[in-house]
Amino acid sequence: MKQFKHLIKPYIVWSVILIVIPLLLIALYAFTEEGNEVLTLSFTWGNFAKFLEATYLNVILKSFKLGLITTFICLLLGYPLAFIISRFSERVQSTLILMVTIPMWINMLLRTYAWMNLLADNGIINHLLSFLGISPVTMMYTDFSVILGLICNFMPFMIIPIHTSLNKMDKSLIEAAYDLGANKVQTFVKVIWKLSIPGVVNGIMMVFLLSISTFVIPKLLGGGQYMLIGNLIESQFISVGDWNFGSAISLILAVIILIFMSLMKKMDKQDE
Amino acid sequence: MKKNSKLSGFYLGLIFFLMYLPIAVVVVFSFNQSKLPVAFTGFSLEWYDKLFHNSAMMEALVNSLILGVLSCAISAVIGTLGAVGLSRIHWKSKGILEYISILPLMIPEIILGMVLMAFFYMLGLPFGMLTLLIGHTVFCVPYILMEVKARLVGMDPSLEEAARDLGASPFRAFWDITLPLIMPAVVSGSLLAFAMSMDDVVISIFVNGPRLSTLPIKVYTQLKTGVTPEINALCTIMLGVTILVLILYSLVGKHKGGKNEQTDRA
Numbered sequence A: 001m002k003q004f005k006h007l008i009k010p011y012i013v014w015s016v017i018l019i020v021i022p023l024l025l026i027a028l029y030a031f032t033e034e035g036n037e038v039l040t041l042s043f044t045w046g047n048f049a050k051f052l053e054a055t056y057l058n059v060i061l062k063s064f065k066l067g068l069i070t071t072f073i074c075l076l077l078g079y080p081l082a083f084i085i086s087r088f089s090e091r092v093q094s095t096l097i098l099m100v101t102i103p104m105w106i107n108m109l110l111r112t113y114a115w116m117n118l119l120a121d122n123g124i125i126n127h128l129l130s131f132l133g134i135s136p137v138t139m140m141y142t143d144f145s146v147i148l149g150l151i152c153n154f155m156p157f158m159i160i161p162i163h164t165s166l167n168k169m170d171k172s173l174i175e176a177a178y179d180l181g182a183n184k185v186q187t188f189v190k191v192i193w194k195l196s197i198p199g200v201v202n203g204i205m206m207v208f209l210l211s212i213s214t215f216v217i218p219k220l221l222g223g224g225q226y227m228l229i230g231n232l233i234e235s236q237f238i239s240v241g242d243w244n245f246g247s248a249i250s251l252i253l254a255v256i257i258l259i260f261m262s263l264m265k266k267m268d269k270q271d272e
Numbered sequence B: 001m002k003k004n005s006k007l008s009g010f011y012l013g014l015i016f017f018l019m020y021l022p023i024a025v026v027v028v029f030s031f032n033q034s035k036l037p038v039a040f041t042g043f044s045l046e047w048y049d050k051l052f053h054n055s056a057m058m059e060a061l062v063n064s065l066i067l068g069v070l071s072c073a074i075s076a077v078i079g080t081l082g083a084v085g086l087s088r089i090h091w092k093s094k095g096i097l098e099y100i101s102i103l104p105l106m107i108p109e110i111i112l113g114m115v116l117m118a119f120f121y122m123l124g125l126p127f128g129m130l131t132l133l134i135g136h137t138v139f140c141v142p143y144i145l146m147e148v149k150a151r152l153v154g155m156d157p158s159l160e161e162a163a164r165d166l167g168a169s170p171f172r173a174f175w176d177i178t179l180p181l182i183m184p185a186v187v188s189g190s191l192l193a194f195a196m197s198m199d200d201v202v203i204s205i206f207v208n209g210p211r212l213s214t215l216p217i218k219v220y221t222q223l224k225t226g227v228t229p230e231i232n233a234l235c236t237i238m239l240g241v242t243i244l245v246l247i248l249y250s251l252v253g254k255h256k257g258g259k260n261e262q263t264d265r266a
Helices: A005-030 A046-051 A054-086 A090-105 A108-119 A124-131 A143-168 A171-179 A184-213 A216-222 A229-240 A243-271 B006-030 B046-052 B055-088 B094-106 B109-123 B129-153 B158-165 B170-199 B202-207 B215-225 B229-265
Strands: none
Touching: A005 A243, A005 B055, A005 B094, A005 B109, A005 B129, A046 A054, A046 A243, A054 A090, A054 A143, A054 A184, A054 A229, A054 B006, A090 A143, A090 B006, A090 B229, A108 A124, A108 A143, A108 A216, A108 B006, A108 B215, A108 B229, A143 A184, A143 A216, A143 B006, A171 A184, A184 A229, A184 A243, A184 B109, A216 A229, A216 B215, A229 A243, A229 B109, A229 B202, A243 B109, B006 B229, B046 B229, B055 B094, B055 B129, B055 B170, B055 B215, B094 B129, B109 B129, B109 B202, B129 B170, B129 B202, B158 B170, B170 B215, B170 B229, B202 B215, B215 B229
């Protein structure tokens, strides 16, 4: 099978030009100054210093806060769901998992927009409330609507890895725990939860990373003024035009993601 | 194994209800007579009619289709070459190459989008269909590459060797034996890639030109300014297309399974 080794060459060329070089480029942008001219290189830390201003630090703190809340609620709601699904027969399980995955395929805009219908000031929920004689509640363009949108969009990314590790688990271990006299709670804490940790870690990582880097959901459900890291990057590139600062934020985001991933991997290994 | 209690069944139902309710609302209100999405006043296809007469929307739809088909076709070629190539090499750098191959799906979309925007600007490429096309192939290739790679792993290498022993040229052996065997994976990967290209907002926002608009971008801009019932109709159509692609994908998958059995028996 030594033939066609050279088939890899066009692919290598493609991936170096379109993946590797562009990624290296942001580092270059992040450490240089002035407009979009890469040719007049003058290195600077200024883009990172700018980031330490209170306005921008608040954006990152808020992104982290929302990311953590979203991840926590997804875990809280998603774990029992994955657990319940894993106790059905194989056949029912695959149907239920398909039902969890279908929303992932549906356009993110559609899923987000669907909530706008429900949450709007003159939307369905407020309409129902007024029937019951309750005064309308403002739900759109608040932290609540943004978090709700994040949870609904990213929940499947929590459920699926947890379900996978619950399903892979050797069921005889649970029986063994019962045989040795453990009660339901003990079995869950000492056996089931412990064995599902890799899935939980994976789920947490995915949901958190997706929620801190999105900009479409906060923009639609939080309104034009709502700023998370994603929105900040987008606005620097699309409307403000300070690409160097935008690149610096992206680089910080990338570093945060790398740190987060390696921390999670470490935790994962310790538990094993 | 323990049976689930009624309470857990209720919980399951509740979560699925919350997951699907908003989408169902969109579909139902796309057929609503009234403009306000609060009460269903009667069945009507008015919004679909308006949508099809909206020339800007139709133009965006055509752009999206062209983009989807072209990026999918180009990615199918690059992705298949990459997967076949990766399966034939035993270099030390193979691990790095494999890592790079899925990188576009690992890094946040927003970073990929801005990186490509900066890169195209530096090259002096005019923003428009060309940049959209290149941008979309970047995230479409990994889907096809992964599908084909998985298929190649499950393939018996002796088939191609047998063809060579029987006197086929390397090209002939590849063309007549390997390619037909990996074809189902190329098709299913391309379907995924097509669905991804048709749905993409984030990367398109960064690399589209000021004049060109794809369907998701059009929807995104409209949603920022305000909701119209036409959007309900449009979203329902997009939902229909997604479901159609998924059904096709699972059909190709089944076909794949059938072929496997045949080769096993042979």
